[in-house]
Amino acid sequence: MALAHEGTILVTGAAGFIGYHLARRLLEDGCSVVGIDNLSPYYDVRLKRARLARLAKWPGFRFTAMDLADRAAIGELFSGARPAAVVNLAAQAGVRYSLHNPHAYIDSNLVGFTNILEGCRHHGVEHLVFASTSSVYGLNTSMPFSVHDNVDHPLSLYAATKKANELMAHSYSHLYRLPVTGLRFFTVYGPWGRPDMALFLFTDAILGGRPIELFNNGNMRRDFTYVDDIVEGIRRVIDHVPAPDPRFDGAMPDPGISSAPYRLFNIGNNRPVELLHLVEVLEQALGREAEKLHLPMQAGDVPATCADIADLASVVGFRPDTPIETGVPRFVEWYLEEWLPLRKAGVMPAMAAAAAS
Structure with a gap:
């Protein structure tokens, strides 16, 4: 079912990093998009x-x-746009914030998501795709993280609200047979990214002659995922409308499948990278060495992430495959050729100021 070519696609958070990409x-593919x-x-x-x-x-x-929390406005939006599919990427992000x-987080991630669910329920949306996060794995230490694992021990309110989104979406899928797919993203990076993320902060600090902050003394491993891989995964998932899974057993419920038209997938690179190696690749791309400030672990953070993408590969037919040796130089090229000219023209502030706002 090619939903992306049969009707309007509503993208929430369209001015955000992943939403923009x-x-x-979708527009390059000839789709009609309401953002x-x-x-x-x-x-x-x-x-x-x-x-x-x-x-x-x-x-x-x-x-x-x-604003997603504006119930009346969201209702009017659905009535007017009548989207065939919805991709909900709008959320208050950030663990530390x-x-x-x-x-x-309550207003955007819980109240706002309820309004999206209601809009989909009452206006015949054929598929809701929504962003979750690797942060839901919380205290889980068995890796790679699998959608079939229990995730009841979040370490931040951000993670708790995204786990709540998964539960809320499942209830609507069960009650109203609304096809829903949740996507757990793993450390997304790339051009036009968020200025509070590590790669942006590191690049700005190195070019500005300031030290970069390495939490947990740099002993961190992340499943860094290039934004084009995330977008490719979403693009394919939109057209892959879930159906009830006959394998679901209520006596031994599997968190990754359901008797409702509901699925969860991880989207990650499946190749965790040492933070210090990321810094090395960034130093090579910039041609400069970073001054490093080693700091303790931050509250709500985890030392490592790694995505089990077996379900994404088998069901959707896609595996992210961009290594940081390719993705980081692409980011640096964009930063130097597009971002810095905007800053010099006074259009954009320095990253340190942006991250503090």
Whole structure:
């Protein structure tokens, strides 16, 4: 079923990092895209507006500034757009920020997601795809992390709200037979990324002659996943509408499948990388050596992540395959050729200022 070519696709969080890349890919494929975003000042809004300016070049793109928590506005949006599929990428992100502003996560990730579910329920949406996160694995230490594992021990409110999204989506899928797919993303990076993420912060610090901060003394391993791989996975999942799985056994319930039209997939590179190796690759791409500041582990963080992508590969037919040796130089090329000129023109602030906003 080629939903992406049969009707409008609603992309929430279209001004965000992944939302921008997905909307652009859909538009390049000839799809009609309605994008919404509340343009939250979690990081500098000028970056979000710069992404939107690029999307506005496509005649098939319509954008409305809108908050997911605005129930009436979301209802009107669904009534007018009548999307065939919805990709919910809007959320309050960030593990550490959830320690300081928990209400932002409740409003966006819980209240807002409820409004999306209701919109899909009442307006005949054929497939809801929503972003979850590798953070739901929390205290799990058995790796690679599998969607068939229990994930009841989150370490941050951010992770707890995303696990709640998975439960909420399953209940709607069961009650209303709404086809839903949840995608657990693993450490996404690439051009036009978020300025609070490590690669942006490291690049800005190295070029600015400042030390980079390595938490847990640099003893971290992450399943760094290039944004184009994330977008390819989402793009394929949109057209892969889930059905009830006859293997589901209520006596021994498997978290990764359901008797409802509901599925979960990890999207990660399946190749965890030492943080210090990421820094080495970045140093090579920049031609500069980083000054390193070793710090203790941060609250809510985990020392390692690794995605089991067997289900994604077998069901959807896709495996992310971009190594950091390819992805990091692409990011640096974009940073030097596109990002720095914008900053020098006064369009964008320095990353340190953006991350602090």
